[in-house]
Structure formats: C-alpha cells, structure tokens
Amino acid sequence: MITVDLQDQPVRTLNAQLIQLPENTNQKAWRVVNPMGAHAVAVGLTQAVNVDIEGHVGYYCAGMNQLANITVHGHAGTGFAENIMSGIARVTGNASQSAGASGHGGLVVIEGNASSRCGISMKGVNIVVGGSVGHMSAFMAQAGNLVVCGDAGADLGDSMYEAKIFVRGTVASLGSDVIAKEMRPEHLELLSRLLAAAEIAADPGSFRRYGSARNLYNFNVDNADSY
C-alpha cells in the first residue's frame, strides 16, 4: 500500500505517478489522504490498480479512467468519472452534477445522491446510484445503463438514444421522447447483474424501465416539408 498525502505533494505529482505505472506493476494499492476538495484527483489512469481516496474531492475525479478501481470515501464535485472508459469509479457519499458524463464503459457507483445531469451523453457506461438523481439525467444518452434506486428529477433521459434507464422511486418528469417500457426477464437479469456489481442491495423487481420512444432521432418522411 502506497499512501500519498495531498497536503504534502500536489495532485499533478500523484497523477504523474499513477499514469506512469507499467502494465505489470506491483504497486497495485494506493491510498490518497487529505484531498481537501482538490480537483482532478486520479485522472487518466490506464492500469488495473486500486486507488482509495480518503475524503472529499473536487471536480473531475477519476475522469477518463481505464481499468483502475477508484473509490472516493466521501463526496465528489462536478464531473466525477467523466468520460470513463473502463474500470470502476465509486463514491460512498454524494456526487455533484454531471457524474459519469459521456462515459464509454466501466462502472460508476454513487452510493448517495447524484445531482443534475448524471450520465449526460453516456455512451456505454453503467451508472448505479444508491440515492436519487437531479434534473436532466441521461440527457442525450446514447448507450449504457443508468440505475437509480431513489427518485429522478425533471426531464429524465431527454432526447436519449439507446441507453436503458431503471428507476425505483418517482420520476419528476420524463424528457422529450422518453417512455416507460416493459420490464422483460432479460432486463431483470441485467439489472440484477448491475446491482450486484455495484454492491447495492435492491430488489430488481421494484424498478421500472424507461427508454427512447425512437420518434425523435428517426427521420419521419411526413416531416420532409419542414426541412
């Protein structure tokens, strides 16, 4: 276990150390203390290492992550795990706006609440939120899954493409071209797998599924005169 105190060395040095780790590194366990809300902690990692951050972080923590397993034991600011490619990024507390934004793959777990625009423009990432999400979550989502164990704010999934959204609680309002969809056995199985991977206990049968009605992004010949 390598411990890095962010009051003793800058984030830039920590990130350089993590990014330069070779593929077969033995330095697989990292502990970061005293983040004090610093931005861009553990960004751009490319190796399968574990990073435990003890405390609250600022913006863009775990951004662009590949393979690494990053846990924030605290709360995270704007853009947590933005553009994540693979690996796992977890927050034990709340995350501010745009968590998991435009993520291509991997798993983002927010054990508390996520704020607005969670999973905006998601492109394949799986996001599991133990609490609720704010407005405009999964806006223009293209692929992947957003699981919300609490409630969802207004305009959920507005203008989304082919992602799947599962919500256990209430939805303040659905976004444009979003509809409730049937929960088939394969969806229950998918949801069970996502909850198990996120280590969040919830009954998959208590969720509803939402997705695109596919009217907005398919060209309708009746609208030809409008263009």
Place this chain on the structure above:
Amino acid sequence: MCGIVGLYLKNSALEPALGHHLGSMLVGMSARGPDSAGIAVYRKPVPAGSIKLTLFHESDAFDWQALRRALKTDLKTDAHGEIRGSHYVLVIAAELETVRSWLAIHHPELRVMGIGESIEIYKEKGLPKNFVSRFKLDELSGSHAVGHTRMATESAITTEHSHPFSTGADLCLVHNGSLSNHNRWRQKLSRRGIDFQTDNDTEVAAGYLSWRLNEGDSLREALEHGLKDLDGFYTFAIGTRLGFAVVRDAIACKPAVLAETDDWVAMASEYRSIAPLPGAEAADIWEPEPETIYTWERA
C-alpha cells in the same frame, strides 16, 4: 467564473474567528476569482437610534477623522468609526437620510458600500490573499458573512464593480454567473426609483431585490419573483441581518455546495473553500437543488 462563499455560525463560541474562517474560504476561491474580492460581515449591532455605514474612498490618504469630526459638529451628534483598508465604518446617532445628504453635499466622491444595523461591506481589487491581509480579516468577529472572489466577465474591474452589492439596510448579494436581461431590468428598475452606480449585472439583481422588498415582499417572496424575472445562469448568496440565503437558477450549471454541522452552515462554489473549516470532513454535504430557496436565520 467567480467564487462565492457564505458562512453562518450556529455556535456563538466561533464568532471571534468568523473573519479568520471567511478569509480561508476566500483564499480557497482565488482560482475562480483573482480580479477582486469582497465580503459582507454581520457584527457588532449598533444601538437603537444609531446607524452603521461602510464608506469607501479611493485614496488611502483620505482623512476619515476629519470627516467624523465635521459630521459630529454639523449634525450635533455622536459619531465614531474604524478604518479598515480603503474603507471606513462609521457609527452615528442620526437618521440615515440626514447622513446621506450631508455626505452627498460635503463628500460626493465617497461611496457608501453598505448601511444597516450590523452589516459591514469591504471590497477591493486584487488577489483574495492580499484582500485578507489588507483588510485584516483575522480581526473580524461576527455572526455570519458572505464573500466573493471575482473573475470579471460583464463589466470593468474596479472596487465599485466588486461584490457584494448592498441591496438595502443589512442586505447584500454576491453572485456567480451572468445575467442576460440585466440591461432591460436596469431600465425598468431605474424608472421605479432604484439607483444604480455601475453597469454591473449583479447590481441589477441587488436592485431588483431592493425593489421587491420595498414592494412588501418577504425575502423568500422576493427571491421567488427573481427566479421568474432574472434570466441567466446564477448562484446567489444573500446576506440578511439574521442570516443568509442561497438560490440557483433552473438550469443550475453554476456550481454550489452546501455543508452543515452542529456549529455552522457554509456555502461555497467549490468544496475546496469549505475543507479548511473545523469539522468539515464530517459535515452533511450536498449540492443545492435548482430553483430552491435555502435560508438559515436566527430565530
């Protein structure tokens, strides 16, 4: 950009250290606002019949003692004060309008930054850390405060354009964001008798609140009207005699974080400014919801 902070003490034992904590919050927001910094601190309420004014003169050589003596003589009343940086806090046993018109006649070059029973407003160009040392924030006791670090986007970098903007007695506003309909509202409010000293968009929001409060709105009602009328991206922190309020626009893309412990409530644009506060690690921490008015006030 811009950074805003607010600190409201629930535990009065912390009051001697209010300025110290506020200073570290301001310095934490230096990257968001290196152009100028400002604070409104609520402290040392004056006795009934007296008023407190924070005055600014651009010259450090201005003779504040001569001003105080002249006021005492002319208005035949008691007056005392304290110099802090480029500002002077005047406490005088007189009617506000009498003092205002005396100042307008004898010292039109002076700027009145704040008025009320307990508010003191200080603001100046330059880095937050220079502001903190120049205005000796470590000395400032008080019950609550709001602060601002500015990265100017809509108007010039001067002391007058710095935040907080006073919105009436013991009221002030700090703002992170930009208003898109401030010119139209400045015209409308000017016709309704609200004075503006600059072309700054935040001053329009402050003037708007003054107008609504003059019309009889409670602070909450004034902010509810503001959510309908003020167009733009904003997080506002509003200081009142009894506490402070936080409100964000419907889109809520300008950052804000709230934290609360048994001892204090803090608001900041980023958690970095809350991190140095005592007990911050264990505080309840959350992002304020859009179009939701949060207030903490003394009963």
